[in-house]
Amino acid sequence: MMDTTSRLRTILVIDDTPDNLALMSRLLKDRYKVKIANSGQRGLTIAAADPQPDLILLDVMMPEMDGYEVCRRLKADPATRDIPIVFLTARSNQEDEHYGLDLGAVDYISKPISPPIVLTRVRNHLQLKRAADVLRDQNSYLESEVRQRTEDIRAIRDATIVALASLAETRDNETGNHIRRTQDYVKVLAEALREHPRFSDFLQPETIDLLYRSAPLHDIGKVGVPDSVLLKPGRLTPEEFEVMKTHTTLGHEALVRAETVAGSGDERSFLRLAREIALTHHERWDGTGYPQGLAGDDIPITGRVMAVADVYDALISKRAYKPAFPHETAVEEIRKGSGTQFDPDIVETFLALTDRFQEIAASHAD
Structure with a gap:
């Protein structure tokens, strides 16, 4: 019975002998669309042109470019590497067969050919290719779906961060564009620190991107600070300052609860860096900061980077208790804090970026 399901499938026959090309054309033409090439180079050209063949029957012994070289080039080209190749050859020793199969061919048919064997093997390899094409299409579809879902998750993540940060900003109207500025400071600083051996392992591109997107939540805990303290038009008393300091733990606890609701693990949650920043950006290198009194490398890198960005912006911004300091004054204050308030290596990197900080401001x- 004629293989009607394969009638539109295309077979490319590459052989330098006209009689062999005529023989294969007669054998296949009632079942498939047949293309012929009388040289290896011509075969490569036809194989790469649209519509591409579904299967290639390739003679081994040809002048100028033998079948092995043709096969090698077809498999090296992404446009043709998935087309199955069946060698047709008078060579029958196993070494030749192994060599051809190692190059990427799917089968070997010995000459003189047996028409029933050729037709059966062609049909079988076309069925295998059809199955492989379906699987490849399914994999491509699944990869596309995964990419789309990942983009959706990232969009939800970013929208969540913006919403939470905006909520905090409405509670503290003196900060103005503080959130946007510190976000950009953090990114510039982290990208430069990636070249430093102390930070390169942690500050990979994905982490830097997440750090940039998480930075707006550093003061999210201020939502829980009473208005009488948060909006006081003047300096805080020691007791009021103790209340203000709780914004670090309030923000951390809120983000931890959000993680719990989302069912995210510590290392998978997009809020992981956000809660770390919220809790530790007021720690000091010498251990005199809050809320935990961490010192040195015990302070997470995220908190150390945010501390420099946050303090620089606080210094150049007008507050109820202070005027806005000039850029140069802010830079000098950060310099003086090296080794006491700030990680010395982060300060050194900051000092090389002061022009960028001023541009962002x-x-x-x-």
């Missing part, structure tokens, strides 16, 4: 001025 100007682009998001209050």
